[in-house]
Amino acid sequence: MTEKNNLIAGATGDWEVVLGLEVHAQVTSKSKLFSGASTEFGAEPNSQVSLVDAAMPGMLPVINWMCVEQAVRTGLGLKAQVNCYSVFDRKNYFYPDLPQGYQISQFKDPIIGAGKIEIDLDDGETKIIGIERLHLEQDAGKSLHDQHPSMSFVDLNRSGIALMEIVSDPDMRSSAEAQAYVKKLRAILRYLGTCDGNMEQGSLRADVNVSVRKPGDPLGTRCEIKNVNSIRFIGQAIEYEARRQIAVIEDGGTIQQQTRLFDPKSGETRSMRSKEEAHDYRYFPDPDLVPLTFEQSWVDELAKNLPELPDDKKSRFMSAYNLSNYDAGVLVSEAESADFFELVARGRDAKMAANMVIGSVFAGLNKSGLSLAQSPVTADQVGALVDLIADQTISTRIAKDVFDLMFDEGPDQGKDPAVIVEEKGLRQVTDTGEIEAIVDAVISENPDKVEQAKAKPKLAGWFVGQVMQKSGGKANPQAVNAMVLAKLGIEDAE
Amino acid sequence: MSDLTQLSLADARQALRDKEFTAVELTQAHIAHMEASRELNAVVLETPERALEMAKASDKRLQSGSAGALEGLPIGVKDLFCTRGFRTTACSNILGDFTPPYESTVTQQLWDAGAVMLGKLNNDEFAMGSSNETSRFGATLNPWRAKGSDENLVPGGSSGGSSSAVAANIGVAATATDTGGSIRQPAAFTGTVGVKPTYGRCSRWGIVAFASSLDQAGPITRTVRDAAIMTGAMAGHDAKDTTSVNQPVPDYEAALTGDIRGLRIGIPKEYRVEGMPSEIETLWQQGMDWLRQAGAEIVDVSLPHTKYALPAYYIIAPAEASSNLARYDGVRYGARVATDGDITSMYEATRAAGFGDEVKRRVMIGTYVLSAGYYDAYYMKALKVRRLIANDFASAFEKCDVLLTPTTPSAAFPIGSNQDDPLTMYLNDVFTVTANLAGLPAMSLPAGLDAKGLPLSLQLIGPAFGEKTLLKTAHVVETAAQFTAQPNNWWK
16 A cells, blocks of 8 residues: 655655564563563662573473463454464574573464554554564573673573564554554553563564565565664664665665664664574474463453553543544553543543643643653642632633642642642632723723724734733633623624 | 392382381492492492481481381482482583582482482483483493303493493482483393383473473383382472473372283284394294283284384484573583683584584484474474374274383494494384374383393383383283393492
8 A cells, every 4th residue: 555645755756665563572570481580670680580591401481371461461452363372482593692592482373363553643544553463482681791891791680581572564654654553552562561661671672674665566675673672763763774775776776685773873774684694593392381272261351351442542532521533642642641631530621631631731741851650740639720720710821820830849849729829819800890990901001902903803802912911810811801892892803 | 138239129118118227228238339330330420428318317217107108219310310419411511510409300209209319320411322322421331241241232322321220230220211212222221121101291390301392201120110119209290391291190009910901902013123133023922922811912003104203203302402402502501611712612612522423413403404494394294293103103092002012123232333323323212212202101121031141121102191001011021021130240
């Protein structure tokens, strides 16, 4: 399928980029895939290594059912085929951080088959991206090259940690789509609690397969960019790699199938190994493990207890709260944001709640680089602020100031909004006498504008603005508006 | 006091219970005999202090009436079993002086039952061999010699240290492992009894792996009753080995009733191979007669894919081995050959020096058969053959309860005679690999001597978890055969 707006212009015409992703997601589990060693991040090197992880002689892997359950739940979240029979294979290669000399993975018979993800694009459109498969596998250890002048060290804490490799179909046609895919996948995993999605700590990494072709042509030769560990880098790597491939072909060259690395410093990809240098992994069924089997009834039970996922939550927000597609999309991007919103919206005007959560809370957190969990204001406080707007104690305009006082570091941080309003005297002026005095003053000071407004009723807005300003924003805008129109003798400003 | 090392396991057990002698006395006799038998090179690590310590503890339990099933009985342990605090090398240089901080499940069960560890026993390097000649510690000698000859013979392999030690009365029994015949063939070459239980009957946890889908632990003993007792102590489910099977362990000794009336004994015609000595053919016939006389029925059966078993085995076993042995890199344990170069040169030097020729040969074969482009032609095809062989057995066991075959196509051969010809060496396994490929229980027991006075043995193969029937049948053959011959102690 060709999407015109995604084409990249080259010297010889437009090019289409074809993208498929292999995402490695660390399974949220206290212990490793085949051993009881801890998976906690940040421990002393080699302090979380069992005899199995170190590949001691005679040691045998034993499957951790928590990881199986997490993989199945993920499969259900991806609306995928769950295979009640799957097989662990050995992927053989020799590397210092791989003590067994093989990685236990799944090759021919993965635990999860075909599924799909609906991604949300910037123009409000959605697109279905196919999932080819998901399989369970062990992570390798980590080589440390910066600890000693002449030696490399190996940390086996990661060795044996469970990963889900999630392979997409080559359905994406732009870096933006690839980024949207990773964002959506990450959101689903986090909703499910099957992967924390922490890309900085390496809990989520992507291998990006990139090829280019003229629209309508067969698929081009692909290059795989290994281990890209942020959504921004995924975008940069694709943009660079697609243009590199186009330049090679337009210069009369051909693309060699390669594994490449992305260098975040230069923003470029460079060759790691060619197809000829590729490993022959010699996959075969791991004879230390029996095939992984479970009952469909167990899968059904897990399906019943699956949490509401982003797409369903978004639909519900749009129908139940009457939110826009955009607002609902923003709110459901993280389960925590959606929960925060629902706390604020409970028993209140949902649109007002959404505006406050998106416009004030998220904006504030974004500006100060805080996560929702670190927010200085609670959902209850935000709700109380919405209540103050709803009962006309303050205007929306003043509410922003009150929010800033609650949010910013200072004596008012964390205070109840009603207390701030009282202490600062921010209560909205609804006393018509007081408002009338200001309206009269503005009218008498601007006779020329009065004439103009009578001819062109829209100019009444200027008077409203002046009155609001003079009142320090505390005047009730609806009251001001009505009074200005009355005094100017205008029936309807429209 | 008579020579305590002559006693069978069952007799020694009874005597200890009857307080005819102490576990320490029994152990001391075996330690002395072990030290006097060093010429056989069956023991690669003697642990006399540990043995006496364990024997003393056994005596206390015997006194207090809390004795285990193997209380005070001195046994040897194949060097493939990890023993906590005692060097375990699989008889390979690459493991150096590796001393495991853990105990294999099977040996732990034996110690828990009160057994006494005399030492670690020789084997072919990583259990790869049929003559015990590939060990880093050198060849083990067979206590048996041909009549009037002083030529040294092999004790079989890979459990050659186990078979030699038991045949020479160094231990009352020994642990062993069997991947393609490594318990049964050495038992056959030394006139001892060897049991390879059903795959999954004994835990593989803590046993240095050769070919994980085929490896199975079992005992070598001097009598069928001893084999029943040892098998019972070694068997059992282990949560640490998910290929072990969660089934109760029956009382194998109780199965030795002598009553096999109505039992159907299958004779697979494919086990009559060309070039097999007529003595073995005769012995096989003799075995049938004994069983018939005891009331069993002899039925002809066919295992049509038998001829493909050996090639399939020599694809599957090396394939798994090539992967299992990748962990030996000189980094975390075992021997390391330091070089001036980078880590790759260290790996290369370590593995070049650490692995012997037979191990290297099998790692290369295994890597080859798993390689892209060859996988389907070799490994996949071998797996299909494996399935067909299992099907053959399944059909055969519809017609019979247990199969009777020779264990090996020849008696023990001289040290060095097959060294330069791996293929002839591999032929030793022709009757034994089938049971491993199908995961079935099988055992070997001595049934007679050839013209040179060397032991010849018969093999029984049963359906999965048919150990009771196997042992019961073997017990009847043993009673009929009256095999009382012993090696003549030439080494003492």
